[in-house]
Amino acid sequence: MKIQIEQLKKTIKGVTVLDDINYTFTGGRIYGLSGKNGCGKTMLMRLIAGLIYPTGGTIRINDRVLGKDMSFPDSIGILIENPVFLNDYTGYENLKMLADLQRSVSEQEIRDTLEQVGLDWEDKRRFYKYSLGMRQRLGIAAAIMGGPDIILLDEPINAIDADGVEVIGQAIRNLADENRIIIIACHDKEEMDYLADEKIYMSEGRIVEGAVS
Amino acid sequence: MKQLLRNEIKKSMRTKGFFIALCVGMSIGLFQMAWFYKNVYLPNNEEYAQVINAGYEDTLYGTWFETGILQAWMGSEIYSPCNQLFYLLFPLLAALPYGGSLYQEWGDGYAAQMISRCSRKKYFLAKAAGAFISGGTVVFVPLFLNFILTACYVPVIGTDPLSMQAVISNKDMWASLFFEQPVLYAMAYMAVDFMYGGLFACISLAVTHCFDNIFSVIAFPMLFACCLYYGMDSLLPSFRSYNISDIINPAQLTGMNRCSAMSLATAATVLILTLVYCVANHKRDMLKQR
Numbered sequence: 439m440k441i442q443i444e445q446l447k448k449t450i451k452g453v454t455v456l457d458d459i460n461y462t463f464t465g466g467r468i469y470g471l472s473g474k475n476g477c478g479k480t481m482l483m484r485l486i487a488g489l490i491y492p493t494g495g496t497i498r499i500n501d502r503v504l505g506k507d508m509s510f511p512d513s514i515g516i517l518i519e520n521p522v523f524l525n526d527y528t529g530y531e532n533l534k535m536l537a538d539l540q541r542s543v544s545e546q547e548i549r550d551t552l553e554q555v556g557l558d559w560e561d562k563r564r565f566y567k568y569s570l571g572m573r574q575r576l577g578i579a580a581a582i583m584g585g586p587d588i589i590l591l592d593e594p595i596n597a598i599d600a601d602g603v604e605v606i607g608q609a610i611r612n613l614a615d616e617n618r619i620i621i622i623a624c625h626d627k628e629e630m631d632y633l634a635d636e637k638i639y640m641s642e643g644r645i646v647e648g649a650v651s
Numbered sequence: 652m653k654q655l656l657r658n659e660i661k662k663s664m665r666t667k668g669f670f671i672a673l674c675v676g677m678s679i680g681l682f683q684m685a686w687f688y689k690n691v692y693l694p695n696n697e698e699y700a701q702v703i704n705a706g707y708e709d710t711l712y713g714t715w716f717e718t719g720i721l722q723a724w725m726g727s728e729i730y731s732p733c734n735q736l737f738y739l740l741f742p743l744l745a746a747l748p749y750g751g752s753l754y755q756e757w758g759d760g761y762a763a764q765m766i767s768r769c770s771r772k773k774y775f776l777a778k779a780a781g782a783f784i785s786g787g788t789v790v791f792v793p794l795f796l797n798f799i800l801t802a803c804y805v806p807v808i809g810t811d812p813l814s815m816q817a818v819i820s821n822k823d824m825w826a827s828l829f830f831e832q833p834v835l836y837a838m839a840y841m842a843v844d845f846m847y848g849g850l851f852a853c854i855s856l857a858v859t860h861c862f863d864n865i866f867s868v869i870a871f872p873m874l875f876a877c878c879l880y881y882g883m884d885s886l887l888p889s890f891r892s893y894n895i896s897d898i899i900n901p902a903q904l905t906g907m908n909r910c911s912a913m914s915l916a917t918a919a920t921v922l923i924l925t926l927v928y929c930v931a932n933h934k935r936d937m938l939k940q941r
Contacts, residue, residue, distance in 0.1 A: 539769050
């Protein structure tokens with residue numbers, strides 16, 4: 439698995455939000471994106487996910503150009519900004535509905551994924567009754583469910599308690615053992631040190647070269 | 652795709668808007684039925700009893716005509732204001748269940764969850780199918796229920812053209828069905844209304860990105876229908892047979908309904924809607940959440 443980003447540029451209403459991004463993500467590693475608010479972390483994730491289109495440059499996923507050879511990465515799990523699900527459905531029902539779209543995910547896998555992030559799959563509460571932390575956990579569960587090749591997590595530990603952070607961290611680390619690219623945007627430096635194999639610092643829509651470790 | 656369609660249809664029928672639209676439509680239908688029973692059916696029957704008991708001859712009294720189902724059905728009954736009220740609210744009721752769903756899902760980011768698991772094309776197609784079916788259902792159910800309940804006390808007979816009680820004349824569209832096959836006439840119009848209910852809901856989807864609030868998205872089809880109605884009525888009277896507000900009403904109030912005009916208007920609506928929907932969503936960025 440390989441994501442190659444070449445001279446990526448994104449302009450929204452005349453404002454350049456990403457400029458001259460060049461980077462290659464390879465499988466089996468966890469990448470940590472950091473930088474101040476508005477530096478372009480989320481925008482970069484949206485571009486990799488195919489949710490927005492670049493103004494210039496290309497994103498190649500396994501040598502296929504995103505937006506040209508494919509409209510979306512074949513196998514991707516995303517949690518960008520706030521986790522949103524259907525209010526009138528339980529956590530399990532929400533995941534089941536999404537999993538039904540990917541026929542490869544079994545009911546047992548959904549249950550396992552929910553347990554992995556510390557949620558009870560038998561919980562009958564509907565999504566609107568979930569606490570912020572539970573919503574975040576469900577968002578992570580949706581992103582990692584089915585073990586996609588690319589996982590993009592934007593602030594995954596937001597609103598999660600200390601115990602939860604450990605559980606989530608472990609779940610993410612377990613996924614990294616395979617040939618998979620995980621990109622995490624995170625403000626928590628400690629968590630970033632624990633999770634990320636490679637850290638990328640962004641500033642004003644660019645990757646700051648010197649800060650790449 | 653089949654699963655996605657099933658999910659969208661299921662979702663569209665579990666929204667609050669679906670239940671509200673259904674309740675409003677059925678309330679109008681029930682009120683109309685009660686109103687008709689009290690104000691038309693009972694006095695008419697009393698008159699009938701009087702005619703029978705008094706033994707009036709035709710020459711003295713005139714001919715008494717029994718009330719037929721299409722005189723009593725909300726779709727073609729014109730004695731109460733319910734028909735006009737229902738067809739005035741028709742576009743709004745149709746758009747309520749799922750017309751605003753794209754606005755909501757696009758804005759809150761749920762669309763990203765869906766699109767990352769299927770393609771954009773499939774997502775938009777499934778959304779349109781969900782809106783179409785839920786929009787059609789909420790206008791069909793009150794009409795159908797009203798027809799069934801009305802048929803419980805009014806005989807399912809055609810209206811006699813000589814009675815002068817029919818809103819339809821011999822020249823009007825599907826007049827032979829109206830006079831001879833009332834059930835088929837009602838069913839045909841219910842099918843037309845189902846289709847237009849669905850199309851009105853899809854209009855909301857198509858204009859989703861033109862507005863900054865969900866209320867405008869949902870209200871747009873009604874505003875559009877009203878503008879079309881008054882615009883065509885006063886500015887282009889010769890094109891009144893293409894007026895959607897008239898096309899959907901089985902009472903054929905303007906007497907201008909024509910099958911060819913209906914087909915043309917429907918084809919044009921579907922074509923324009925598809926075009927707007929495709930252009931509006933082609934390569935649209937899924938940006939920041941609202």
